[in-house]
Amino acid sequence: MILIGQYDSPFVRRVGIALTLYTLPFEHRPWSTFGEADKLRPYNPLTRVPTLVLDDGDVLIESHSILDYLDSLVPAAQRMFPVAEPQRRQALKVAALATGMADKAVSLFYELRLHQQTSDMFVERCRTQVAGAAALLESDRTRRPGDFWFGARIGHADIAVACALRFIGEAHPGLLPLAQYPGLANHAQRLEKLPAFQAISQAFIPPSS
DSSP: EEEOOOOTSHHHHHHHHHHHHHOOOEEEOOOTTTTTHHHHTTTOOOOOOEEEEOTOOOESSHHHHHHHHHTTTOOOGGOOOOTTTTTTHHHHHHHHHHHHHHHHHHHHHHHSSSSSSOOHHHHHHHHHHHHHHHHHHHHHTTTOOSSSSSSSSSSSSHHHHHHHHHHHHSSTSSSOOOOGGGHHHHHHHHHTHHHHHSSSSSOOOOOOO
């Protein structure tokens, strides 16, 4: 398999960490959606990442659909989305909040850095959405005292939150003061020390155009 995209993307990174934790072999092509869009376009006409090229040549896009496929490659007991309800839907909700929060942070970055004239209304809307998702995640995490969000093993929800917080902290310093979110801060700090997180890591590189 070939994973396309840079690890400063929280969406690419969550896939790379999952592949690593599942010990699934893959090649990484850290192509930029801006500077190397021509390389990416033959695989994904949307020129978005993550893009995962399978061994048979088929191509998967969007991080959740990729993770759903990766889960199908391992025994049910090893899957990082819970199999049984209600934990499955709860984990999907946490992951959706985290990736949605990251997506709004990406939109905010583009608005602030790539537009000559910014919309104050749009900027405030994105900031409110990011803060609202973080508050809900903080509340949920503090109600779960274990090392991981759902049970004794790391899951996709854990990874999604940590990757989103890392991206937001680097792309928007001060947007989410982690002192206000101690549960999320502790969660992310512990995960970032894990070997897979250290191996699948890249400092944020702002797009130049």
